[in-house]
Each structure stands twice: as structure tokens, then as C-alpha cells.
Amino acid sequence: MASPLDSVTPLEESEVADIVRSANAGGTTLRIVGHGSKSALGRNAPQERLLTTRRLNGVSLYEPQELVLTARAGTPLRDIIDLLDENGQQFAFEPIDYATLLGDSPRDDTLGGAISVNASGPRRIRAGAARDHVLGIRCVTGRGDIVKSGGRVMKNVTGYDLSKLLTGAFGTLAILTEITMKVLPKPETERTVLATGLGERESLALLRGASATPYEVSGLAVSFVEGHPTAALRLDGPEISVAHRSEDLIQSLRSTGAHFEKLDESRSRAHWIRLRDAAPVAEIEGQVWRLSVAPSDGFSVVDSLRGAGAPILAHFYDWAGGLIWLCLDGALDAHAVSIRAAVNRVGGHATLIRASEDVRGVVEVFHPQPETLARLTRSVKESFDPAHILERGRMRTEF
Amino acid sequence: MALRMPAPEQAILSRRNVLIERLRTALPESNVISDETGRRAYDCDALTMYRTLPLVVVLPETVEQVQAIMAIAEDMSVKVVPRGSGTSLSGGSLPLEDGILLGMSKFNRILEIDFENRCARVQPGVQNLAISKAVESRGFYYAPDPSSQIACSIGGNVAENAGGVHCLKYGLTTNNILGLELVLMGGERLRLGGKHLDSELYDLMGVITGSEGLLGVITEVTVRILQKPMIARGLLLGFPTVDAGARCVGAIIARGIVPGGLEMMDNATIRAVEAFQPCGYPLDAGAVVIVELDGAAAEVDHLVKEVEAIAQAEGATTTKISQSEEERLRFWAGRKNAFPAVSCIGPDYLCMDGTIPRARLPEVLTRMDELAKARGLRVANVFHAGDGNLHPLILYDASKEGDIERAEQLGADILRLCVAVGGVLTGEHGVGVEKRDLMGEMFNETDLDQQQRLKCAFDPQHRLNPGKVFPTLHRCAELGMMHVVGGKTPFPDLPRF
Numbered sequence: 025m026a027s028p029l030d031s032v033t034p035l036e037e038s039e040v041a042d043i044v045r046s047a048n049a050g051g052t053t054l055r056i057v058g059h060g061s062k063s064a065l066g067r068n069a070p071q072e073r074l075l076t077t078r079r080l081n082g083v084s085l086y087e088p089q090e091l092v093l094t095a096r097a098g099t100p101l102r103d104i105i106d107l108l109d110e111n112g113q114q115f116a117f118e119p120i121d122y123a124t125l126l127g128d129s130p131r132d133d134t135l136g137g138a139i140s141v142n143a144s145g146p147r148r149i150r151a152g153a154a155r156d157h158v159l160g161i162r163c164v165t166g167r168g169d170i171v172k173s174g175g176r177v178m179k180n181v182t183g184y185d186l187s188k189l190l191t192g193a194f195g196t197l198a199i200l201t202e203i204t205m206k207v208l209p210k211p212e213t214e215r216t217v218l219a220t221g222l223g224e225r226e227s228l229a230l231l232r233g234a235s236a237t238p239y240e241v242s243g244l245a246v247s248f249v250e251g252h253p254t255a256a257l258r259l260d261g262p263e264i265s266v267a268h269r270s271e272d273l274i275q276s277l278r279s280t281g282a283h284f285e286k287l288d289e290s291r292s293r294a295h296w297i298r299l300r301d302a303a304p305v306a307e308i309e310g311q312v313w314r315l316s317v318a319p320s321d322g323f324s325v326v327d328s329l330r331g332a333g334a335p336i337l338a339h340f341y342d343w344a345g346g347l348i349w350l351c352l353d354g355a356l357d358a359h360a361v362s363i364r365a366a367v368n369r370v371g372g373h374a375t376l377i378r379a380s381e382d383v384r385g386v387v388e389v390f391h392p393q394p395e396t397l398a399r400l401t402r403s404v405k406e407s408f409d410p411a412h413i414l415e416r417g418r419m420r421t422e423f
Numbered sequence: 424m425a426l427r428m429p430a431p432e433q434a435i436l437s438r439r440n441v442l443i444e445r446l447r448t449a450l451p452e453s454n455v456i457s458d459e460t461g462r463r464a465y466d467c468d469a470l471t472m473y474r475t476l477p478l479v480v481v482l483p484e485t486v487e488q489v490q491a492i493m494a495i496a497e498d499m500s501v502k503v504v505p506r507g508s509g510t511s512l513s514g515g516s517l518p519l520e521d522g523i524l525l526g527m528s529k530f531n532r533i534l535e536i537d538f539e540n541r542c543a544r545v546q547p548g549v550q551n552l553a554i555s556k557a558v559e560s561r562g563f564y565y566a567p568d569p570s571s572q573i574a575c576s577i578g579g580n581v582a583e584n585a586g587g588v589h590c591l592k593y594g595l596t597t598n599n600i601l602g603l604e605l606v607l608m609g610g611e612r613l614r615l616g617g618k619h620l621d622s623e624l625y626d627l628m629g630v631i632t633g634s635e636g637l638l639g640v641i642t643e644v645t646v647r648i649l650q651k652p653m654i655a656r657g658l659l660l661g662f663p664t665v666d667a668g669a670r671c672v673g674a675i676i677a678r679g680i681v682p683g684g685l686e687m688m689d690n691a692t693i694r695a696v697e698a699f700q701p702c703g704y705p706l707d708a709g710a711v712v713i714v715e716l717d718g719a720a721a722e723v724d725h726l727v728k729e730v731e732a733i734a735q736a737e738g739a740t741t742t743k744i745s746q747s748e749e750e751r752l753r754f755w756a757g758r759k760n761a762f763p764a765v766s767c768i769g770p771d772y773l774c775m776d777g778t779i780p781r782a783r784l785p786e787v788l789t790r791m792d793e794l795a796k797a798r799g800l801r802v803a804n805v806f807h808a809g810d811g812n813l814h815p816l817i818l819y820d821a822s823k824e825g826d827i828e829r830a831e832q833l834g835a836d837i838l839r840l841c842v843a844v845g846g847v848l849t850g851e852h853g854v855g856v857e858k859r860d861l862m863g864e865m866f867n868e869t870d871l872d873q874q875q876r877l878k879c880a881f882d883p884q885h886r887l888n889p890g891k892v893f894p895t896l897h898r899c900a901e902l903g904m905m906h907v908v909g910g911k912t913p914f915p916d917l918p919r920f
Contacts, residue, residue, distance in 0.1 A: 089673045090780055090811075112679055142621065153621050155629060156598045167903070171873045172866070177778040178591060178810035179850035181584045181633045182858075182865055183892065184874045185597065188629025197625070209679030232539050238562065238650040240718060265722030272719075318540045318618035346540075346619055372619040391623050396611050401624055403880035407904065408873070419624060 031074035037162065037170060037201040043075060044199065044413070045168030053416040056195035058098050058134030062141060064126045065377065066194055068384040069417030077136050080201055085176070088113055092159065092176050094204040097136025104135055114210040117154045118145030118296075124306040125378055136200045142192030145300040146243040146258070149235070149343050155191040157206045163190060163198035166409020176204045189404070196415045196423070197408040211260035215270050216243070216292035219255040219282035225323045227253040228345040230280050232319055235344045237276050239269040245299050247340035255282070256295060299342055302377075305351035308338045311358050311379045315348040317372035322348055325366045332362050354379070358387045367391070390419055398422075426473050426856060428890045431521040435478070435501050442499055443479055446523075449491035454529075456480040465506065465524050469571070470514040470857055472827070477504070477518035484529045486604070486612060486642045493640065494610035496523055502886050503608070505636040507547060507579030510571040512774060513855025515583060515635050515891060525640060527578050533557050534643070540618045541648055542601055547578025547641045551585070554646060563648040566593035569851065570759070578641045584633030586851035588684045588758075591809035593649070595851070597632040602645030605631065605638075608882045618645060630877065635853050636888040638881040652717035655683060656727055657751040660734045661708035661741030665689055665804075666785040668710030671737040672808045673781060675714065678733060680726055684715035685809030686758050689788070692765060692803040692816075696757040699764030704757050705741045712808065713754050761805045765816045772803075773817040773830045777841030778850035781811045790840055791815060798833040800826075812850035813841070839864055854892045862894050872902055879904045 034040045047054050055071035057063060058078055077098035085094035088111045095104055101119065108114050119138045123130045133143075139161075144153040151157075160174030173186035190197055219230055224246065231244040234257050243258030259269050274284045287295055298304065305312050317325055322345030330336060335353035342349070352359055358379050367374045373391035376384065393401060405412070405423045412423045435442075446455045456462055457479050467474040478501070483489045496503045502522035509516055518524045530546035533554070537543065538561055543554060551572040554565040568587035569575055575585065581603065586595045593599070602616035615628040622628055631638050662668040668687050675682065688696070688711050693704045704711050712734075716726045727744055734742055745751035757764075765772050779787055788804065795802045795817070805814040815837055819830040838848050842864045849858055862871060871893060878885070879899035889896060 087780070087782065089677045090782060091676060092780075142626075144621070148620060152594065152598050155621075155626055156594065165873060169869045169873060171870050173870070173874075175778075175845075175847045175865075177780060177812075177846055177850070179586055179595065179778050179807065179812045180847045181586075181595075181851055181853055182847045182849050183854065183862065183870075184877055185584070185630055185633050186874065186877070188597070188626045188632075189877075191629075192621075192626055209676075209681060212679075235541060236538060236561070236650060238653045238719075261718070262722055262725060264725050265719045268721045269719050316619045316621055316623070318537075320537075320539045321618075343620060371617040373623040375623065393624065394614075396607075396613055397615075397627075400607070400613065400627070400880065404625055404627070404877065407876040407880040410903070 030072065031076060033076045033079050035079050037080070037164065040075070040164045040199055040201060041168050041170050044164050044166065047073060047413050048166065048168055048411055051411060051413065053413050056199050056415060058137040059100070059132050061128045061133045062122050062126065062137055065122065065141065066418045067389045068381040069415070071416065075199065077134065077199070083107060084202065091178070091207050092204060093207050094176060094202060095135050096202050097134060097200040099135050101133045101135055101138055102131045108207055109210070112210050113207045115157060115205065116147060116151035116208040117157055118147040118300055119143040119154060120145045121301050124301040124303050125312060135203055139191050139200060139203055140193065140195050146245060146296055146342050149244060150240065150242045155188050158187045158191050158203060159206050160204035161187045161190050161200055162202040163200050165198040166411065166414045171198065174204065178206060194415060194418050196405060196419050199414065212262045213266055213289050214258060214260035214292050215266050215289065216287040216295055217257045217259070217270055217274055218285045218287060219257065219277065219280070220252060220285070221283040222253060222255070222280065224253045226280065227255040228323050228341060230255050230277060230282060231257070231344045233277060233280070234273060237273060239273045241273070243296055244344040245340065245342045246345070247299060247304050256299070258292060258296060299340070302349045304340045305338045305349045308351045310337045310351040311354050311383070312377045313350045313352065313363055313374055314377050315350065315363070315367055315372060315374045317346055317348065317367060317370055319343065319345040321370040321372070322346060325370060328366045329362060334359050334362055356383060358383050360387045364391065428519065429896065435521040438499065439478060442495070442501060445495050446479065446481055446492065449495060450481060450483060450488050454482045454484065456482070465509070465518060465526065468506070468509040468511040468514060468516045470512055470517065470855065473514055473517050473856060475518045475520055477524035478521055480524045480526060482526045482529050486606065489606045489640055489642055490610040490612060492523065492525060493606050493608055496886060497609040500884065500886065502889055504888050505582070505640045507576035507582070508550070508574050510575040510579065511583060511853060511855060512776070513849065513853040513857040515853050515855040517856055519890065527576065530578070530642065537618065538563070542618050542645050543648055544643060544645050545577055547644060548576050551575050551577055551580055558648050562651050564651050565646055566599050566649050567596050570762070577644050577646065581632050581641050581644055582634065582636045583853045586812065588686060588807060590807065591685060592681050592683050597629060599647050600628070600632065600644055601647055603628050603631060603641060604643035606640045606642055608884070608887050613639070616645065635855060635892050637878055637892060638887070652683065654720050654723055655715055655717040655751060656723050657745040657754040658714040658727065658730055658734070659703070659741065659743040659754045660712040660714065660739045661705040662710045662712065662737070662739055664709040665788050667738050668712045669781065669784045669808070671712060671734050671739065674733045674737055675730055678729060680729065682714050682809060683717040684713065686713045687711065687806040687808040688758065688761060689804040691801065692761050692805055695764040695768045695803060696760055699760055699767055700756065702753050702757040703743070708740060713758055715751070762816070765803050765818070769818045769820070771819050771821045773819065773834050775815045775817065775834050775837050776812070776849045776852040777838050777846055778810070778812045779841050779844050779846035781808065783844040787813070787840060787844055791837055794836045794840065795833060798829045800829055800833055811846070835861060856891055859892060860894050862892070872897065876902050876904060
């Protein structure tokens, strides 16, 4: 971590640009943080200077009727969520709070941070990822240029969609300064149907069955209660609709032989906050991986890892089986080779989320890419940050 | 029409025969079209006012053939213009005199339908509607539904990030695809995403979607398919003024309702539609709003009542609620006929595609009326009211001297107005050649330079679809893609272009 002497806390976008230009001229590498809640994510790659966006703070536009909100990158996410809540709205992608995993105080993240890691939660299967809700971005590239992309309207195909590229880029392409988001009405209520009594594989099949019904399920996960698989199926919307749909859903899944139970609104919320924040793996000491595969491949990936003797301490599935959270007994190589081999057999990617600095210094945290893609990725990086000064090494050893 | 395009390169024109010969070694003879009659069929897309005879047309059938074409093109430094079904409204696949027209129409197979993972793998030439048809037996559909969906191809949809009338609730193309395969200039093949969610590292799929054929040639698309809503019901609402209609739309959304479809038409369009094929729109209304609510039956019935109450509170003079699927489709019939109906009164029309913040609509319409009067023209308006996407149809008569030019000038005036109120140049049709020279209204030089630097990362020689999207082309070296610090090139191991 850089010492306070090396840190800068700009107040304005133009100041950010000045700082980057001078860093560019001197070849000084920059770490970009909001509140620093995700400093332990990504490769361990110390930088020479720390740029904090926390004073780029404030909502500059919020028009509930237009479903649009613009805020500066350093605005606390909690403040924005509270503001939306007062107006009966929300970010539909249900941003994950990494605090439980990384040991920080709850929801101490900024909008810029959440967008920089494309922080999507369980509702991603229905409402899309964070990237699907970004309408426009202002940023300072690694060259020190102030660049805007997108706009504040829902439907826009003017020019390349750079906002998608910047979302999830961990600050390696540009420093986000202002973000315009699509916001949506908050469902009137929610309820969760729990299905128990089935094996792990059967529980996952039940999720996929539910995803092929028209009941608009907005969360599909399998976690474990005292070792027993528990499938959770969330329904949200107006009370009258949720009541009907949850009954219809249970009826349609009767033939699975599962035992069904309903969670009321408050228990449902608590259940999904735990899953959103990966609590079932976060609470166990060990290294944590996040795997993204096709839903029908989820079980076989975990099963093959078990077969290969990977020391899995805890795991659960979200996204109908397509998102796997694993907690493993710590190892210097974080079991990267076997995990990636299991994922590569079916297609997808695996990211090391929690491990010591040492481990994150030697293991590729992000999934390795085939050669053509790696070359293109590097060219794209250099089109924004030719001197590799932004978060050098945070995502890739080579940049 | 005079349209400034990159000047044809004599060096390419003079080697046309060599090029054709080389293409014939890579493709079956009949898939290389070099005679003028054959090429004439490809001289424009749906922006028919601009036509150019391509140097040669190729219709590959395999990805390997696409790779071979792209390798030959790079080797001979020939430009390539990709084309799907040629339904672009912005000239995205307008051919170049010195360029290969690469038609993807033979890539017309659905490769895999995976109901379990709710996706389908399709070739780029497959028509948008064909995907929904292929999965409807199990109650699924593909959500984005551009009005050209019976003709337009999914590859073209990806290139243009096509929208439709259900975008507010279901998103555009970019929100409904999981994977892409593409071939880069030079012939390299690349796969992005797959059946899993969210690509890792940079979201290249996100930036390729909507890149208008400038970054790569799409050879396969994995789309998400959705379960059809249990039921859908429509409301046909008439209002005395566009203002009142716009207020109603705002009130519906403010109530926390996100309709599957939310469309508005002004009086000029209502009259055109009713004259074309009557479907029960109130002729005296200043605006008609169509609301479609979909989902579970109980929820839809409940929301229909809420919307009805909102409409009445906002002064609706007509409120009809569909009592059958037939009636719901009849409400939509007028909206779907709007373009042909307007062309009957035009006789010609130019379709614009700005998006504005919805609250600015009354002001934009008033201003638009003034602009039209100043040019001596009329405008009919069709509006994707839910997402703020405006389609002003500028009526003109091509047989009248100077009318086309006036219509184009008015189009530019209107798009400038959209940008001035916080909107954008194009919501779903793309920039292409049509809005290319207006890009400066929305982006400054620095913004555009960064977009072109990204282009350089994919296509450093600007061989892929040049002359589209960007008003001026900068050589990649001018854009500083060669970065020098203290006289030394960093990372000397990196190949430079």
C-alpha cells in the first residue's frame, strides 16, 4: 500500500486529468481507489502513487420519472441506494458488497468502484449485469484525456459503447469520474420458495426447470444448510402477482419430489443478501474462487474438482448454477491449475477473489486468455493507456 | 446525392482482376460476384438514397472462407464492407467502389438450441424473427424486435445493436447476447463469451456490439432466449395533446410500472395510419399512446386498472383495453403500419432516430414544428415513448427540386435539437454514413480520437468499413498509438504498427 505522502485526492475531473498527465510524463504508476473497499481484489501489484476519487462526490442528476441517475464516481454507493430507496427505485443488478468477503465494513464502496468491477448480484440472471445498467461514463484515460461515452438516455447507439468496456476494467483503462445509470422501480414485495430434500445435482436441475417457466424468477441458487442442498427461488413484484406466481411455480415443480417452503419478505431479503455477498463461502477461512460457466455445467465442474481431490471447504451456486462460489483450503498456487482445467473443459472463467497478497502476486487472478484474445486485449489497453500507468499489473502481468 | 466517402484508391482499382482471381481460389466460383448486374443487387442498403457499385461481392459459406477473404484483403490492402440482410437505415453496409462487399447471407443456420441454458447458437445471417420461431414451440422467444425483424439478420443486429419496441423492459441486442465469434481484419478468429454470463477482463463483446461493422466480421452469435410472458394486454389511449400523452407516460413510469411496450404517435401519424388501414385510432386525438403490459395474469389485470386510472387522471379522451389477443394486435397494427402509412402521404419520407430525455418531449415537438416550417416541410412523429427514442418522419417529395436537400437539412436540425436537450443522435439505427458528419455535435475531438484509437487496436490500417461513423479518419500513428517516453519506446518487445 502506498504511503499517505504518495496519495492525491482530486476535487475535480480536470485535476484528475492533470495528475494523470504528469504521471504519464514521468512514467509513474497509479492505484485508483474510491474508499479502498476492494483493494484486495485483483493481482497484487503495488503502484507508485495513490489516486483517491472519494472527493469526486455527489449525485448530479436524478430524475426518477426518467429512470436515470448521474453521480460522480466517488459517491458512496450506500448514499445512492438510500436515495433510490426513498423514491421506490433501485439498481436492478443488485450490486454485490465485497465487504463480507474481503473483511471491510459493510457497504463502504463507491459507485465508481462497483462499476469498475461490474459488481452484479443474484438478479443478474433476470435484470442483467451492472454493465447493462450503465448509460454513460465520463472518465480520464491513461493518456490524461477527459473522454465521455454514451449519454443519459435509455436507448443510444451513437459511437462505440466505451461504457461497456470501462465497466469491469478495474481502472486499468481509465479513471471513471462520473457515471450515468439506468435505475428501475423497486419491486413491491418479494418471496422465496425453498426446495429441499433433493441431492445437489437434482436441486440444480430444479433451478434450470424453474428458469424455463414463465414465472419470472429473479433469483435461483443452491446453498447448503447443514450439508443439505437448499434450492432458493425468488419471486418479486406486486403482492398479488407474487402470491399467484409462487403457488404456480411450486405446482410446476411438484414432480421433482422436493419439499417446498416459503420465506416471507423479510426472511427472503435476508437470504438473498447472504447469497449476494457470498456469505456462505466468505465466512469460512480459506481461498475463495468465483467461477462463471453455463448453468448446466455447474455441477459437473464442482464434481470433477471433488473427484480430483480439491480441498473444497464450502461452496454454493447462484445464477441457476452458472455462478459457482468456492472456498478451498489455502495453497500457494490456490489450486489454480485444477480449477481452470475444470472450467476450460466446459467453457467459462474462474477468478481468484480472496487470497493473500503473496498468492495474488504469483497466481493469475483472472482467467488466462487464448493468444489472439490476449494480444487484442493488450492493444485495447494501450489504446487507452499506452504507458501502462493505470493499475499496472492489476489484471494482467504484462500490463 | 453527394456523399463524401474516402476517395477510391487507384492502386486497388487497378488490381481488381488479381483480387478476384485470389478470391476465386478461396471460395466457390459462384460465390464471387464480379459482373455488374450481379453487383448491382448489393449497391445499397435500406438507406436507398446512397448507392455505390462494390468492387466485388463475396458470399462466403464457412468461417474459414471468411478468414481467407480477410487475409487476402489485408494482404492486398483492400477495404471490406460487411453486410447482413442490408436493412440498415443509416447506410452501415453502403458499399465502397474500391472495397469488397462481404455478404453473410449464406450463414443462415441455427446451430444449436439449448433450452436448458436458455440460449441459442446461430449463424449471423439468420433472420431475427427466425430465432423466435425456432424456439416458440417451448414457449421461448428472442426479445429484441426491430421493425425489420422479418428481414434483418442477427449479425446485423449485433453490428448495429438493434432495438425495437420492447427495449425499456427487455433491453437492446447488447443486453440479450452471451457470446460472439468474429473474424478480425487479417483473418484471425476470435471467440468471446459463450453460454456463461459476463466475459472476463475487458467486455469486448460489449464494445463490438453496435460497432457498425468497423471492428470485426461476426460469424456466430449466442443469444439469450426468454420465456414468453404468460399474458400480454394492451391499452389504446387517446389524448387531446402530445403534452398530455407525454405526462401520462411519465406518470406510468413514476408509479413503478415498466410496461413491455409503450409507444406514442402524433396526430399526423394517427391520420396517416387511419387512412392507410383503419384500426380504431381516434382521429381527433393529439396523441395516441399504446401501453402493453405483460406478465402473470393477476399482475397484468391489476396493472391494466392502474394504467387506466392514471390515463383518466391525465385527461385521456379515449381508453380502450384489449379484451382478446386479436384486439391487442389490432392496437399494434396501426403502430406497425406507421412507416408505410406515412409514405402514402409523403410521398417520400426520411426517418430520423434521435433519443431525448422524455420530459423534454413537448418542447422538442414544438421546436421541431418551427424548424419544419422554416424549411417548408412537414413532420409526422412516432415515438418509443418509454425509452425516449423519437422517430420523426420528415415528409418530402423527391420529384420536387431541392426537397431532398431540405429534408436532409431538417433532419440535421432535428438531431442537433435532440443533442441540445441532452439526447443523442441515434437510438437504434446507427450512425453509418447518415449521421456521420453530425458526430461532432455530440462528441468533441478528444472523445472521437479515443474511439478511433480503439478502432486502431482492431484494425490499424482502417480497412474494415471505412467512411462510416467517423467524420474524419486519422491514421493510427497520428493518434499516438506509438507511444514514446523520453525518446524510448516502452515495451520494445511489442510489435508496433
